[in-house]
Amino acid sequence: MNISDFRVEPADYQVDFDELRTLREAVFIVEQNIPKEVEFDTVDPDCYHLIARDNQHQAIGTGRLTPDHKIGRMAVLETCRGKGVGEALLLALIDKALKLGWTELMLNAQTTVSGFYGKYGFVKEGDVFMEANISHQIMRLCLEPVSKSSRPVPKPQDSLVEISETKTLEGTLSAILQLIGKARRQICIYSPDLEHVLYGRAEIVEALKQFAINSSGGNVLIIVQDTLAVRSQPHPLLDLAQRLPSAFLFRTPVEADDLQYPSAYIINDRDGYLFRQQSSHYRGVWSPTLPARNRQLAEEFERVWQRCRPCTELRALGL
Incomplete structure (x- = not known):
């Protein structure tokens, strides 16, 4: 062999x-x-x-x-x-x-x-x-304890930023890039089919790559509803996940309500979020810093994540 x-x-x-x-x-x-x-x-x-x-x-x-x-x-x-x-x-x-x-x-x-x-x-x-x-x-x-890098006094918590609306592909991409760029250790993505037009874009994949490399043990949790659709064409994010398997974790719903969930969103661990009521449209709302809404989505994501199964069919592609 x-x-x-x-x-x-x-x-x-x-x-x-x-x-x-x-x-x-x-x-x-x-x-x-x-x-x-x-x-x-x-x-x-x-x-x-x-x-x-x-x-x-x-x-x-x-x-x-x-x-x-x-x-x-x-x-x-x-x-x-x-x-x-x-x-x-x-x-x-x-x-x-x-x-x-x-x-x-x-x-x-x-x-x-x-x-x-x-x-x-x-x-x-x-x-x-x-x-x-x-x-x-x-x-x-x-084992030598992991040395804690000397850091300056933590900055005050980011100021709240009112909700903005996204209406176009460009606006949605810009919001996603900002959310990825501000994340510390975790990003959560809920998507129907790992939307190629968004998460297959070179700038998004590169931003996720830099996050995975520089976040010191951080990870990207992704819930995908339709794994058959994801597997139907090459996807740059899957290629990245193959190279960095410990950073990207995929699960897929098994319950009918979760499979029929019509929305899509991305959240980070810095109180930012982007939520689209209909995953088939770019129109959505987002904020880089709005803890209350971020917390609601984070709690919902965790509940669904626990009900999901690991995406073994995606892992068979190299994940």
């Missing part, structure tokens, strides 16, 4: 369980003869899981963080080893631990791969021990 590229992304334990199981069974149960009852433990549902995928969206590797600050279940398919997949998984897990504010990580390394972990700062601790008939070594990594 020739892997020219791959990506690492968070795994949804419920949605991705079959793929996680297949990976771990292939590596641990079939290849290493570890008993199935040992491999799949009770802590699994409470862990943070990662999955590595190749360009055909096939799962090729996985790893997890447990609630007690341990890395485990690092598995890469035999045909995919030596291509940087394990390294990418490990670095992504370390990065997640840093973002969670953890000050150390531990793992039980099989002694045959302890040198791999040593290259990334893990230090051996204690004696070699046997687990599932395989020799292991406890290893520990001390």
Whole structure:
């Protein structure tokens, strides 16, 4: 198997369980003869899981963080080893631990791969021990707390800005760009079909790219009603999401009322919003700073988000 590229992304334990199981069974149960009852433990549902995928969206590797600050279940398919997949998984897990504010990580390394972990700062601790008939070594990594950049005294909250009306494509694009540009850590988009004329525009895609890169762990949450329409043509935003999968999360409604919702909107975490009563028209209202309306839409978005399912059909395109 020739892997020219791959990506690492968070795994949804419920949605991705079959793929996680297949990976771990292939590596641990079939290849290493570890008993199935040992491999799949009770802590699994409470862990943070990662999955590595190749360009055909096939799962090729996985790893997890447990609630007690341990890395485990690092598995890469035999045909995919030596291509940087394990390294990418490990670095992504370390990065997640840093973002969670953890000050150390531990793992039980099989002694045959302890040198791999040593290259990334893990230090051996204690004696070699046997687990599932395989020799292991406890290893520990001390994490440097993420340094807080020295910042000036926070600026006063933005002044309220009265509602403005958008009537044209240009006005709508301008409002969206301003909302993206002012966002700190989160942007929420509710759209019928990820409107290509808006969210496929080069300037919008570039603004979302800059937000994803510069927001230090920020994300864009997108609810799409008609995933078939999204898949019917190439979409620049989907291409961007493929390159930055941890920043873009997609869900789609399953309840009739949500599927028939006629409006579209975008909100940021700086009290800004743009709301269009009819998603098929550009006419709408917006404000860069109007907390009351922003809060209403944010609460509505969260309620619908929780009712939605992950867009596995979009992920099959590379998300």
